[in-house]
Amino acid sequence: MIFPQTNKIEYKERKYRNLIEGKDLISFQVKEAESDLYIRANQELSFYTRQMLSNFRGQIESYIDSHHLFKSTLSPYSQDKKAPEIIKSMIHTTALCGVGPMASVAGAIAEFVGKELLNYSSEVIVENGGDIFIKSNKVRKVSIFAGSSPFSQRIILKIEAKENYIGVCTSSGMVGPSLSFGKADAVTVISDSVLLADAAATAVGNIVKTRKDVEQGLVYAQK
Template sequence: MENRIYSKNINIESTHISLKSDINIDLTQLIKKERRIIQNTINSNPLFAGYKPVPIISDETILKLMTVAGEISDTGPMSSVAGSISEVCLNYLISKGSRFSIVENGGDIALKTNRKVVIGVYAGDSSFSYNIGFKIKPRPHGYGICTSSSAGPSKSFGKTDATIVFSRQSSISDSLATCIGNYGVGDCDDDIVHNALTHAEDYHDYYDGVMVIKGEILGKTGHIPSLVKTSSKSYLGELFEIE
């Protein structure tokens, strides 16, 4: 049973985890704990829920991840909340010996893989939705793939159908996807993609690559995984075809 992969869905209020892992561990209590830490922090320091960076106020891992990510992207800590929860969950699984885990939280993914996987893309009404995916090479260490869009669970103030950021930490990928996607505005699809990617260049030290989709326009900067055609009706965070 060495190659068995366990699949679970965990739904706790606004946290919606889709998990695939080679170890069978229940993350419910961990997620509840991290959510409680975040909520208690907001209750005692409402600025933590704002749109501006805040100083590190605690040694709690989840708060450090969110604070650092918000500082990098010049947004508030909550811009990385989903990706940070995914990252904490992944690190917990790794500490228990996992060699293969994919933690998706509302389109924000933290993963470690010892084999190739294909992760599908959802981009609203764009024809790219359900039809393309990323072929992810084995990643022996943590990796983050996060999306912000004008459709789906991860909202953006911009107009992109999908702004996807690849980096070594899902907390940072999430925050940067929010930030870069917010600049995806303009009078036509070309302008929306161009403006988002232009803004992405300001953060190139923190990511591997960025892909932006609006309508039938797709653009990228940096290095992104290979694109492949997919046949399953699924989206970023749900299509995990294992090779």
């Protein structure tokens, strides 16, 4: 098991996926243990995706087996030049945000799988529990799911077509299995790095425990 468990509400069915619009891409889903990827691409690539997901999860799990602190620490982890690339990327991006390396694990899976899928499809969208890798040749709209909040799915982000991919990641203190010390309904970060967006969303989410903390969280996000 990779992910730490929490007592937050977990939307296991992920019904928000039923609201996705657009028929221009093929949609498919790939699961392994806690990882549940919803993918859209130019063609059905579940066979390759399953191999990629298993490979990257295996690298993370193997590293954890020999480096137990990597999974449990909530503080930045020392860089390891001998580690797999996905591990080094997790260590680097989370250190920038002052959180433990596992704060970027979902974003890491989305980004590394997404980049590999670009070898088979010019457009790829990978959603992994609210962390999204997007490489699109047209404008895409992303709504923010925030559980029972009255703002849930009422805030829409317009993601312009880009030559490179982009990450859109959301952390919540109320919804989902990921660890958060805050109480924010949703904190969403957009970045050229899915890992960085994931880590930053976690870091900001940890700050917001009351309404008074929102401004402090925004200031931190601008650093």
